[in-house]
Amino acid sequence: MFGFTLKNLRTRSSRRSEMSNATIDPQRPIGELAREVPSYTRVFEAAGIDYCCGGDASLAMACNQAGVNLDDVREELADVQTDDAQAIDWDDLAELIDDVVETHHQYLREELPALEGLVRKVARVHGENHPELEALQAVYLDLAPAMKEHIREEEEEVFPIIEKLDRGDSLSDAERRRLREVIEEMEADHEETAELLDLIAELTDGYTVPADACPSYESMVERLDALERDTHEHVHKENNVLFVEAETKLSDGVESRNS
Structure with a gap:
């Protein structure tokens, strides 16, 4: 894959x-x-x-x-070496959210527009010899705005409710329902993102730089590879840690204990 x-x-x-x-x-x-x-x-x-x-x-x-x-x-x-202990406290959801925003969301805000310009340039210059670049550009132009909207929704709607839950504040029934709904929506978005990244990996032959590639082409391939790797880590932190812990707190009624 x-x-x-x-x-x-x-x-x-x-x-x-x-x-x-x-x-x-x-x-x-x-x-x-x-x-x-x-x-x-x-x-x-x-x-x-x-x-x-x-x-x-x-x-x-x-x-x-x-x-x-x-x-x-x-x-x-x-x-594998395990002495590089995880610096983030997985049980502190506010700290984990800060890590996701500062590490992954900030990276996407800076990298997605810059990479879009590079993808367009490489497709324009090398498209005749590499027709797959037209498809690559189309996939990327679907991916980038979807990821931007996704992180906006997380920061404005999902994360504030999780932070409130983590503080032990009482949630309304509407907030509890909405949090469960939006977690499902975010996980579905993650699946769609994974499918688009799979297409990009296929179109670049597993992020292989062709023999006739110029420095811009090489940079594009390397940065697309880095984007996928960062997204894997990003989604792991949300799907397998943040959302799981939030669901557990909801099920346990943790937010009601301090009310």
């Missing part, structure tokens, strides 16, 4: 990790694994495993869908 192979990640030291691959349950959801050990996302990326929108799938199922060997992936997960 992502144009990478597991061997890209094989940079093992001579010492084995204390964690054996036998300790990694193949029936655990991959989104849950990535939440507990953020470094695992590097393995999932390299293996072409969809850990963001497909985070509910078990490790075994995800490996099967990606066409990679389960034991190889478990070995890589056991070897």
